[in-house]
Amino acid sequence: MRQGFRGELVSASLVPIGVNRVTGDAQQVWRTLRGIARNHDNFCYLLGNLGSPWRVEQDGRQALLAAGDFTLVDSRRPYHFDFPEGPSTVSLELPLEWVARWLAEPETHVARAFRTSEPGWGCALAAFARPWEPKIACAPPLPVNLLTDQLGSLLSLACGETTVATNHMPGLAERVALQLRQRLAEPGLTATDVATSLGVSVHTLHRAMAANGQTFANQLMAERMAQAKRMLQSTAMRRLTTAEVGRRVGLLDPSHFVRLCRQHLGNTPAALRKGP
Template structure:
């Protein structure tokens, strides 16, 4: 767009195609880019642009009935967020939750370079009993609690992950939700059944050959909620995605070292533990086991 029209076009395009909001900035120097893609239940957005203020008004909210929240973090500069009577100065790498059903205000004095994860409220309610209690409360990147883990996990998300996710989308979403619950101190009132983490490991071992295995499927086998499963695994300090990968690679290592399976190719062994892509399997072996599959076969 011609420079003089970019700010108006930006507001109109985002309001019509994304979320109704208002924005202000220097109309003579304005530029902006928004890239978006779905990844399982989560929408992954990357926003870059010039200095600007952004706000959502009751009128804009009335224009669309989106039942979503956003987890946002700016990479390169400090910014401010306000919602529900709370205001926070956000440092680079911090993340924050906002609810699109209520007014909010952002101020990016140096421009956004922002990861924005769109979270359906029905999905978020599985992990947080009261999402509105946590809006405009920063998850600090330099803290020592679960908020830092949530910020670190959300920071590398990009729309291009949708075409080649590092893990199945449902696993990534489950990990995100579990970290949300931990960072916000969300715990259901009912106690976690004793031994649930160990029982979960047994189910994982039985089903690890299934490429798309999710926490929801494992919870169904165990007769518990997904939230209870994640809470039990968090207590044991073994998040679901991490535990599943550890079990898969432990079995793969045993199979690679077995003389009886010497005739079975490394890629086939990867498939037998639910890792269908041979190059991805090789990278995981090197990263987590320290050796490529070929070297693991000769290891004694």
């Protein structure tokens, strides 16, 4: 037996997703048929590399993951990881029923690399998932439903599963956009809230938005920021504090509102109010 082996797993739950960080010494990991038979708790795992390159193999496919890259594996079938310099990994444990909301055939997407070096939805997925760590699960920066829905939407887009049968509901994406504009002042507005009001399933709503190249969280934030900019630059709204403007677009934390304005509008609320 190898002496002095070092490894660490830190875990927390962001229901329904398990958020894990894994570090350790050089190692190889096999998921075998015998191990699968002994363990009836199966998941898909979205794995991100934070360190030196390592290799994943499943179902005859393999990928070499550079720092920042992500991949998907399914614990119902054998896989192999080769960590020549040890893992430094984000590991998101995805319940199979949750994955089924976003991917019709997850098995067709295992052991592929979602690369930060290649523009597209795979890069967006990797950038969004990389900061996830157990402390986020303990103190989520946004409502949990928004975070997990955004992750699922980006996973679906990155895998190219954006086709959705919405011909019987023409204009669904436009109806969602209208709802977002009308309800953006509601703190914690979720996709479930909007889907319920439109009489569709959350799954259908997300797939319809993905077919238009959108995610619920992205579009909601875009609507909130557009409305905030209009209010900040309106002379009729000068009497409102910037914190009140944030509140009226559903963002109750003034400091968070300032950060979002910098990120999405390129300046602070006070500077936007002053104009050029």
